[in-house]
Amino acid sequence: MAEYSGYSDRLTRSCSFDSTFEQILPPEQWKIYLSKDSDIKRGQKLDRSTFNGFMDTDGRLVDVQSFRQAVFRGGVEKDVRRDAWAFLFGLYPFQSTRREREVLSMEYHYRYEALKARWKALLALTTPSSDALENGTGETYLSRKNTLPSNCPQPNPTDCRCGQTEGGKSSSNGPLHSAMKTSEDQKLQMECMELQARIYAEREPLDIDNLESFRKSIRIIDKDVPRTDRDHPHFKGPDNPNLSRLRDILITFAVFHPEVTYAQGMNDVLSRFFVVMDSEVESYWCFTIYLETIYKDFLEDGMLHKLEILQQMLQEIDPLLYEHLAQCDIGDLMFCHRWLLLCFKREFPYEESLMIFEIISSQHLELSSETAERARDVARARDFLKGGGYKRIHAGVVRTDFTFELFVCTTILYDNRKALMECVDSATVFQYVVNGLSYNLDLQHVVCLAEKMLLAYCTASAVKDSFELVEHESD
Known part of the structure; x- marks a missing residue:
């Protein structure tokens, strides 16, 4: 767990029977934990041979899911990128010959x-x-x-x-x-x-x-x-x-x-x-x-709406960090505007900026994707077994507006929370985040952590609510 030094004033209260005694309470637990035993493995870049293997003899890209997964896992080799992007960004239909x-x-x-x-x-x-x-x-x-x-x-x-x-x-x-x-x-x-x-x-x-x-x-x-x-x-x-x-x-x-x-x-x-x-x-x-x-x-309204969704995500994942940024008068997360508008183009070297662009655009991992739904199913099944088989997890509403790019934003903030918690105002936040992080981020680490965070969020959200499984007697 991250350090919380310097914030004990928020985490104390007077003892009920002695006004001179203060008891340090444990900090509010974060709602998502990233287990160390589930490290995400990145793959190799999509090469020509693998790319051609997704096609049939007439040139149709028939294995779309594997194609998207390959792009997400490792990006695309430079000599394949032009052809892969033609499909990825809709220039040609996947089923076209x-x-x-x-x-x-x-x-x-x-x-x-x-x-x-x-x-x-x-x-x-x-x-x-x-x-x-x-x-x-x-x-x-x-x-x-x-x-x-x-x-x-x-x-x-x-x-x-x-x-x-x-x-x-x-x-x-x-x-x-x-x-x-x-x-x-x-x-x-x-x-x-x-x-x-x-x-x-x-x-x-x-x-x-x-x-x-x-x-x-x-x-x-x-x-x-x-x-x-x-x-x-x-x-x-x-x-x-x-x-x-x-x-x-x-x-x-x-x-x-x-x-x-x-x-x-x-x-x-x-x-x-x-x-x-x-x-x-x-x-x-x-x-x-x-x-x-x-x-x-x-459009102004559109970006403000996306930033509001990012605020909601950060409040759920790391409420203490969000509270601190709000106290620094930067709770609107306006400094993330450039990240989202240009898809992190200025945060990574040029070749890596192309890779993060295609990884996010692959749409392989979203909260509405098959991979995310499988993670929720596993969480529900485990919780069902823990309850002795008497409770069934209620399938809640999936926040599909919590997109992978927003998880990347949250990951960058989460990964640099210690330095951000030391900022005292919006000026120091801007100086550290906007100027300090640019070209100093590890792409593979950020993407791995964002994937882990999304899957952890799936698990946490899947077991929030449950309802009793009632056995009805047959007539």
Whole structure:
């Protein structure tokens, strides 16, 4: 157990028969104990051979649970990450075949180009010519001559991955390959896909009466993009073309998601996808699919709600630490905002930040997951046997909003509670947590402890309430 020195004033009371005598009471017991005999074992990184083993002969990722578990246990090898993330973040359905992904890849390409062309054309028509080049809306941006995928014999190919397998090798038996044996067939296929993409883009809502809001988002994006991971090789150096691609992705997302638009921090989320996917098109779609699931975190009410849930979790797991932070005027846990918004990107070195991102996004271990339910079942069974087989544990409501990322936050606080308990005000908490922990955390230790804490919480919550098992006599 952790030390409680310095807090005896909270844990004493006068003896009832002698006002001059003080009795030191044991501290309030924490509601979760982490047993030392149940150390969590981490696994190896997901390699190419294991990744391919999850697929059938047509390229469907059929063993989804094992795939998610492998990502959670050890992360993903660098040379596999691009293909694994395509499934993990919803770019391709798990049950899609290689041939179906070839077609999807082309559709993604044309749709993105159509969306980008639409907002650029709109701004070009409403922007004075003197500002067109500065805003990136000049006529050169409106040409469609660069909209053909890379496996087509056309000038200026893009980075579309059509006709490729997961290993990056060209596929010679895909439907597009066989359908494009002649240049005429190829031309018709491309024109059809391009037309469908333009129809798709025109149907996407775009509020032309809200152009000033678009321009405001662009101005903020233009300030944030140059500051994005400037030490990373992908974005280092003056006039780096990847920064322009980041800009186009962020503007395209903001324009066609007016309920969210752009918020600071999105550039840091996007840069991860851009580095891993190494494709403007695929980065846009992975980023968009991901943001559509967590966009509330970028809204003030959404993040405040998540911080409130974190407060509730810390109150349950470590009430003494929560009370102390509240006395330091930091009980709102606002210093965890950056951790949650960027998924701990600034707390670990870059490669490890990619790993914690994919581990959390694997969704293998949540309170609603099969692993957590199995832990609760074991706890209920043990408690049932301890009671002589006469009490049945009542299945209470599962706090599915206690997500694994919140357990990671609580783990970091729990693991550094001794130093935090020595802080006397919010300034020292910020100085220690925000500045002191950054890049000084052990990723494997944090993830192991977070897993252990989640499973311990499952056990504790499963045996809170019980009801008598009544044997009814048969009629």
